Amino acid sequence: MGRPKRGDTLSLSIDDLAFGGEGVGRVDGYVVFVRGAVPGDRLRVRLVDARPRFGRGVIEAIETPSPDRVEAPCPYFGRCGGCRLQHIAYPTQLAYKEKQVADCLERIGGLGAFELRPIVPAPELYGYRNKMEFTVAGSVDAPAIGLHEADRYDSVLDIERCLLQPEALNALLAETRSDVRARRLRVWDPETGEGLLRFVMLRAGRRTGEVMVNVVAGAPEIDTLAPLAERLRARVPATVSVVLNVNSRKASVAVGTEEHLLAGRDHINESLGGLTFQVSANSFFQTNTEQAERLFGLVEEACELRGGETVVDLYSGTGAISLLLARRCRWVYGIEVAVTAVEDAVRNARANGIDNCTFLFGEVRHHLPDLIRKGVKAEVVVADPPRAGFHPKALRALLALAPARIAYVSCNPATLARDAAGLAGGGYRLEWVQPVDMFPHTPHIEAVARLTRAA
Numbered sequence: 001m002g003r004p005k006r007g008d009t010l011s012l013s014i015d016d017l018a019f020g021g022e023g024v025g026r027v028d029g030y031v032v033f034v035r036g037a038v039p040g041d042r043l044r045v046r047l048v049d050a051r052p053r054f055g056r057g058v059i060e061a062i063e064t065p066s067p068d069r070v071e072a073p074c075p076y077f078g079r080c081g082g083c084r085l086q087h088i089a090y091p092t093q094l095a096y097k098e099k100q101v102a103d104c105l106e107r108i109g110g111l112g113a114f115e116l117r118p119i120v121p122a123p124e125l126y127g128y129r130n131k132m133e134f135t136v137a138g139s140v141d142a143p144a145i146g147l148h149e150a151d152r153y154d155s156v157l158d159i160e161r162c163l164l165q166p167e168a169l170n171a172l173l174a175e176t177r178s179d180v181r182a183r184r185l186r187v188w189d190p191e192t193g194e195g196l197l198r199f200v201m202l203r204a205g206r207r208t209g210e211v212m213v214n215v216v217a218g219a220p221e222i223d224t225l226a227p228l229a230e231r232l233r234a235r236v237p238a239t240v241s242v243v244l245n246v247n248s249r250k251a252s253v254a255v256g257t258e259e260h261l262l263a264g265r266d267h268i269n270e271s272l273g274g275l276t277f278q279v280s281a282n283s284f285f286q287t288n289t290e291q292a293e294r295l296f297g298l299v300e301e302a303c304e305l306r307g308g309e310t311v312v313d314l315y316s317g318t319g320a321i322s323l324l325l326a327r328r329c330r331w332v333y334g335i336e337v338a339v340t341a342v343e344d345a346v347r348n349a350r351a352n353g354i355d356n357c358t359f360l361f362g363e364v365r366h367h368l369p370d371l372i373r374k375g376v377k378a379e380v381v382v383a384d385p386p387r388a389g390f391h392p393k394a395l396r397a398l399l400a401l402a403p404a405r406i407a408y409v410s411c412n413p414a415t416l417a418r419d420a421a422g423l424a425g426g427g428y429r430l431e432w433v434q435p436v437d438m439f440p441h442t443p444h445i446e447a448v449a450r451l452t453r454a455a
Contacts, residue, residue, distance in 0.1 A: 004047055004055060005047065006048065006049060006055075007046070007047060009045070009046050009047075010027050010032065010044070010045050010046075010047065011042070011044050011045075012025035013043075014034065014038060014041040014066070017038075017096040017100075019104070019413070019414070019443065021443035022035050022037070022056075023037025023038060031054040032047070032054065033055070033057070034058070035058070035084070036059055036078065036087065037059065038065075038068055038069045038088050039092070040065075040066025040067055040068055040069070041064065041069065042063040042064035043060075043063060044059075044060045044061040045059060068088055068089045069087055069089075070087060070088065070089050071087070072087045073086065074163050076157055076159060078150070079149055080148075080149065080159070081151065081152070082162075082164070082442070083163075083440075084441070090121070090440065093440065093441070094119050097443075097445045098116070098119040098435050101413045101416075101433065104414050105413065105416070105433065107417075108414055108421070109417035109418070109421045109424075109430075111421060112424075114430040114432060114433060115431065116432070116435075117432055117433065119434075119436065120291070120294055122437045122438070122439075124440075125440045126163045126440075127165065127166045128164065128290065128440070129165050129166075129287050129288065130166075130204045130205070130206050130285070130287055130288070131203045131287050132164070132201070132202050133199060133200075133254050134146055134147060134173065134201070134202070135148060135198075135199055136187055136188065136197040136198055136199060136200060137187065138156070139187055140186060140187060143177070143180050143181060143185075143197075144156045144158035145158060145176060145177050146158045147162075160177075164441075165202065166206070168209075168211050168236060171236050172232060172236050172239065173200070175231060175232055176228065176232065179228045179232075180228075185197055188217070193218075193248075194218070195218055196218055196221060197217055197218075198216045198218055198252075199214075199216035201214040201216065201254050202214075203279065203281070204268075205269055205279070206289040207270060207272070208269045208271060209238050210238060210240045210268040211238045211239050211241075211268065212239070212241040212267075213232055213239065213242045213243075214242075214243050214245055214281040215242070215244050215245070216246075216256055217244060217245070218248050220244065222244065225262055228262075229242035229263035230263065232263075239264065240264045241261075241264045241266060241267060242261075242262040242263040242264060243260065243261055243266060244259065244260040244261075245259050246259075255282055259282070266280055266281070267279055267281075272286075272289060272320060273293055273296055275320075275348075276348075276351055276352060277318060277319075277323075277344075277348050278344055278351060279318060281340075282340045282341075283317070283318045283340045283344045286320065287439070288438045288439065295409065295436050295446060296320065296321060298434050298448040299321055300324065300325065300328070302405065302448060302449075303407050304380075305325065305328040305329045305380065307328060307329065308330050309329045309378070309379040309380050310330055310331045310333070311325050311332045311333070311378060311380045311382065312333045312368070312371070312376075312378045312401065313325070313334040313382045313384075314364045314368070314398070315337075315383060315384045315386070316336045316359065316384075317336055317338075317345070318344040319334055319341075319345025319346075319348050319349060319359060320348075321382055321409075322345065322349075322357050323345075323352060323354050323357065325382070326349075326354050326356050326357050329356075329380070330356065331356050331357070331358070332358070333357075333358050333360065333371060333376065334358070334359045336360070337361070337363050337364075342360070342361040346359055363391075363394075364385075364397070365391045365393035365394040365397065368397035368398065368401065369393075369397045369400070372400055377401075379403055379404050379405065380403055380404065380406075381398060381401065381405075381406050382406075383406065383407070383408050383409065384409035385415070386411075387411055387415065388412075389412065390419045390422075395419060395422050399422075404452065404453050405450065405451070405453075406428065406449075406450070406452075407448060407450060408448070408449040408450075408451065409446070410446065410447045410449065411444065411445075412445075413445055413447060416433075420449060427454050428453055429451065429452055429453075429454055430451050431451065431452055434447060434448045435447045
């Protein structure tokens with residue numbers, strides 16, 4: 001047959017899961033990606049996109065379901081853009097995530113022999129997120145507080161209860177919605193740049209029980225939002241922090257240019273690895289507390305500290321890894337581009353009585369060369385870059401620093417493979433990679449890699 005065309009209906013078997021969670025099938029060698037498909041399915045699919053080398057289809061009928069297909073418990077599944085893998089049995093999710101890490105390292109990295117360890121499963125499959133961000137949309141008469149529909153940025157589902165967050169945060173979400181509707185609070189209109197409410201971000205200290213509400217609004221209307229803060233504190237006693245972040249810009253981000261305290265304090269406390277962390281509204285903290293401890297344990301193993309080392313922690317966030325390692329080395333330098341995260345790291349060090357850390361605000365590609373020029377030498381580097389991985393200048397600076405060991409924490413196996421290949425070209429050997437499932441039911445994959453400099 002000729003190459004399929006848009007609108008064609010095909011019968012195909014799904015034999016793989018692509019990075020991102022789409023099922024993969026083939027018709028006479030032509031690759032078709034199908035959202036919601038499970039390896040082992042036999043499907044009738046209608047092509048909605050047909051390109052020379054691949055197409056995308058939507059499921060019209062499940063002719064034979066995969067033995068790994070399960071019923072998704074969330075009523076929003078399929079419409080919500082959040083957890084796309086709820087319909088796949090959890091052991092199968094793990095197997096394909098581990099395979100995707102291996103495929104990326106082999107296909108992109110070309111790194112030769114290394115140990116790929118079995119993926120670390122999550123102990124909690126639901127209720128594990130300590131932070132959720134909900135968009136406010138609609139109108140005064142019909143406000144929605146929820147998550148974007150799959151592959152759409154112009155439509156928000158009104159989410160009454162999210163299975164990925166703990167019940168205390170679902171209670172806050174419900175109370176916030178009730179107050180917004182009862183008092184007919186204005187909703188931000190992205191077209192006109194007018195209105196008030198834009199986002200509601202919720203945080204929980206899983207070990208401390210403390211919860212936070214961060215209202216992101218288009219104007220500093222403290223008097224308007226103060227009753228909401230009072231209601232939340234009264235109805236959900238675990239609420240220790242309600243803050244207002246003001247974002248009057250067009251950019252649709254839940255980060256403000258100014259912050260106002262509406263009730264309680266400006267942070268929540270969380271406990272991790274025997275340390276206490278103060279986490280403010282806009283600072284980064286690992287979203288899955290239980291798995292973060294396992295992840296950080298792997299980082300400690302990869303660092304192989306003996307007590308006298310200097311460690312450089314790149315993309316250090318609120319200092320969680322820096323402070324955990326500081327107990328086992330001589331000195332730690334942390335570099336982080338978010339000023340609020342650096343401020344949190346400094347006060348977290350002070351709160352835990354740790355005085356052998358220096359936290360620097362700015363980009364790694366600028367600060368790391370500065371440290372080298374000042375004569376700083378480091379035996380160990382920890383790197384936890386964003387999804388885009390290392391900036392080329394930052395990677396060159398890391399090679400110039402030439403630490404004996406590197407612990408690379410990755411949220412994107414493709415950029416891990418690319419950066420590991422760059423480090424291999426600079427004299428490093430990839431020893432092992434440990435995938436960690438931080439986010440069950442989503443396509444996201446974390447991994448820790450250990451690299452050592454060749455003698």
